[in-house]
Amino acid sequence: MSSKPVLEPVTPDLLPAFAAFLHQHLDASRSVDDWVRGFQQPWMAEPPNHGFVVRVDGEIVGGIGALYAEREIDGQPVRTCNITSWCVLDAYRQQSMRLAMAVCQQPGYHFSDFSPTKVVAGTLQFLKFKPLPDGQWVMPNLPWVGGGRVLHRPEAIAQALAAQPARARDHAMHRGFPWLHHLLLGSAEGGWCHVVYKRSTFKGLPTAVLLHASDRALLRRHWRRLSAHFLVRGLAWAKVDKRLMAEAPQPAYLRTGFNPKLFLSATLREDQVDLLYAEQMALDL
Numbered sequence: 001m002s003s004k005p006v007l008e009p010v011t012p013d014l015l016p017a018f019a020a021f022l023h024q025h026l027d028a029s030r031s032v033d034d035w036v037r038g039f040q041q042p043w044m045a046e047p048p049n050h051g052f053v054v055r056v057d058g059e060i061v062g063g064i065g066a067l068y069a070e071r072e073i074d075g076q077p078v079r080t081c082n083i084t085s086w087c088v089l090d091a092y093r094q095q096s097m098r099l100a101m102a103v104c105q106q107p108g109y110h111f112s113d114f115s116p117t118k119v120v121a122g123t124l125q126f127l128k129f130k131p132l133p134d135g136q137w138v139m140p141n142l143p144w145v146g147g148g149r150v151l152h153r154p155e156a157i158a159q160a161l162a163a164q165p166a167r168a169r170d171h172a173m174h175r176g177f178p179w180l181h182h183l184l185l186g187s188a189e190g191g192w193c194h195v196v197y198k199r200s201t202f203k204g205l206p207t208a209v210l211l212h213a214s215d216r217a218l219l220r221r222h223w224r225r226l227s228a229h230f231l232v233r234g235l236a237w238a239k240v241d242k243r244l245m246a247e248a249p250q251p252a253y254l255r256t257g258f259n260p261k262l263f264l265s266a267t268l269r270e271d272q273v274d275l276l277y278a279e280q281m282a283l284d285l
Contacts (some may be wrong), residue, residue, distance in 0.1 A: 005056050007098055009049035010063065015039060018053055021060040026087040030283075035085075038283040043069035043173060044079070052102040054088070054095045062088030064099040068109070069277035072166040073268065081106070083113040084279035086120055100127060110265040114278055115285055117259065124262050131260035132270050135242030138202065139252040141231035148222035150229045151184040151192075160184055160192055167194055167214060170276060179284045180211070185226050186218045193218035195226065196276070198284075205236035212276045213244045220245055243271070 010018045019035035030038075039050040053063035065085035071078060083103060088096045104111055104127055113124055125131070151157055154175055161168040161184070171194060174180055181199070184192040196212040208230045213219040219226070223245070230238055242254065263273045279285050 003057050005054045005061065005092060005095055007052060007054050007095075007102055009102075010039075010051045010053055010065070011049065014053065015050050017060060018050065018063050018065075021053070021063060022065070022085050022087060025089065026085060038279075039065060039067065041067060041069075041173075041282050043067070043071070043277050045070065048106065051085075052099050054092060054099065056092070061092045062095050062099060064103055065279075066103055067277065067279060067282055071170070071277055073272050075166075078268070079109050080277055081109040081111050082278040083111060083124075084115075084283065084285075086116075097123065100124065104264060110263070110268050110273075112261070112263040112273060112278060114261045114275055114280060115259070116262060121259055121262060124264075127264070129262040129264045130270070131262055132273060133243055134256050134258055134260060136255045136258070137238075137240045137242060137245060137248040137252050138255055139227065139238050139240070139248055141208070141227045141235055141238055142224070143231060144224040144228035146224055147187075148185065148225035149187055150225060152182070152229075154182070157182055157184050157194075160188065161194070167192075170194065170214070174276070174281055177281060177284070180281060181208075183226075183229070185222050186215075191215065191218060193222070195219070196281070199235070200239075202237045202239065206234055207237040207239060208235045209239045210241065210244060211280055212274055216244055216246075220247070223249055 015036055019032045022035050023032045047068040051065040053060045067082040069080045100123055151160055157171055161171055171182060175182060179198050181197050183195050185195055186192045193213055193215040197208045197210045200207045200209045
């Protein structure tokens, strides 16, 4: 007879076994080592765990990953927890809520899940998670001659951000991911917007997918300059979350109907929630 399911935090010693479970049951295209590295981020000096697992007779039958960060938002220090890689074997689905509650009952954190399935979204909304506004602009990248600059070399970015410790730390914490591209958009006089994007495809053509923009007003003001920068680098399209750009320059069209991004916070507004310290960065999702 099997023993009772036991819920445990994912400690550093347990992380390789959790990674092997995710490799086998969630995404085999990501190696065990890749899973391990994805959770081993320096975003928090001493994270409480890497998530939680349920074990039966010592074997992992379900788990939920967590990425923790200490960061600054609008000048205030905050601690965030991004939920990721929630996977439970069919025979133990009743343990799913235990896993979610184990993460979300930890005090002192702002929580998010930016890629939930419909089932996961329903569970988290039961736990009082709120949906973020939906929508993604798709725009062709076009040539442009005008104001604004783009800095894309790491050394130039680091130098320009030297006087902004929080922005400099954001850049340093993410510049090591090979799938992420960083740039600064704007000017020394008018301010810089730190942009993080990744390459993808849309309608068979190379596409820039924006993941982060530190200043949405600057992003909108200098969008034509950024679009031209993408075009020169062979990127035909750009995808931008409507939360980063409320109104897009034409031509553009709006895609909707995605599973909602979710967050749980007693103090943060929805416009203060972003993807910067989340699975989209660390796990290349």
